[in-house]
Amino acid sequence: MPLLGGDVTEGLVRVGDTVRGPLGSNSALVHAALDHLESVGFVGAPRFLGVDDQGRAVLSYVDGEVAGRPRPDWIADEGRLISVARLLRSLDDAMIDFGIPDIELEQNPDPEGIPPARSYPSDFIGHRDVTPENVIFRDGVAYALIDFDLARPSTRMQEVQGALVYWAPISDPADRDRRLRDVDPFRRARLFADAYGLDAADRTVLVEDLRYGTERSWHLMRDRARRLGGGWARMWDEGVGDVIRRRGAWLDEHGEELATALVS
Ligand SMILES: Nc1ncnc2c1ncn2[C@@H]1O[C@H](COP(=O)(O)OP(=O)(O)O)[C@@H](O)[C@H]1O
C-alpha cells in the first residue's frame, strides 16, 4: 500500500507491519541512529529492520494518528503541542550517547547567492524535521517521530527552532492551515520551549537565527528543486519559496514579540 502524506519520498510503501522505501544519501546515518535508539530502549521511533531483496530500507510501521492534510481539528490542541515538545526532548536526550558518528555526511556546496551558513558546535544528531506529518500520536499524545531523513548534527536550539516553524506555527497567517490561523503563536512557542526545557541562552538566539536562516532556506529549497526535482520541484512550483519569503516578512514584523515571549 503506497504511503502518501509526506512531501518528498517517492516509492514509500507499507508492507504488513513494515514500511519500505528507497535508500537515500543520508541512510547510513539514519539507520545507525535508529539502531542506537533501539539499543537504548527508546520506543518513539521506527526500528530499522534491514534492507530487503529489492534494495529498500525496511522500517517498522508505527501505528497511530498523523496530522496529514487537511489538518485534523486537534492540530491546535495545546496538550498535543506540549507532548510533541516532550517527545522531542526525550529523543534528543536519547541521542546524546550516540555522539556525532564518523559517518560521511552529504555535503552539497552552497548555491550561489546564499548567505553563508552559521556554524554551531553540534551536540547530537537531531531529527530536524518535526512536521505534523512526521509525528505519530497515540491516545492524544505524541508517541513517535518518523522520517529521520534530515537527521544531522544539531544543537537543541536548532531542533526546537525547526519544530516551532510548524507547531507554533511561525508563518504568515495566510499560509497557515485554517485550524492554526487564529492560535497565539507566541504563547505556543513559549509552551513548546518550556516543555522541551530549552535553556536561556538558546532562547535568546533562536528568533534572530531563524530570521537569518529563513533567507538561507529560500535558497536551499530552490537549489534542491533544481538539483533533485521530484517532490522538491513540486513544492517549489506550488509556491514554497513565497511561503518562506512571507515567513521572513512575518518575522520582521513579529520577531521581537516572539523573542520576548520566549524569554520573559
Ligand atoms: N514508520 C512509519 N510508521 C507509520 N507511518 C509511516 C512510517 N513511515 C512513513 N509513514 C507514513 O507515510 C508518510 C510519509 O512518510 P515520510 O517518511 O514522512 O516521507 P516524506 O519524506 O515524504 O515526508 C508519513 O507522514 C506517515 O503518514
Ligand SMILES: [Mg+2]
Ligand atoms: Mg515526512
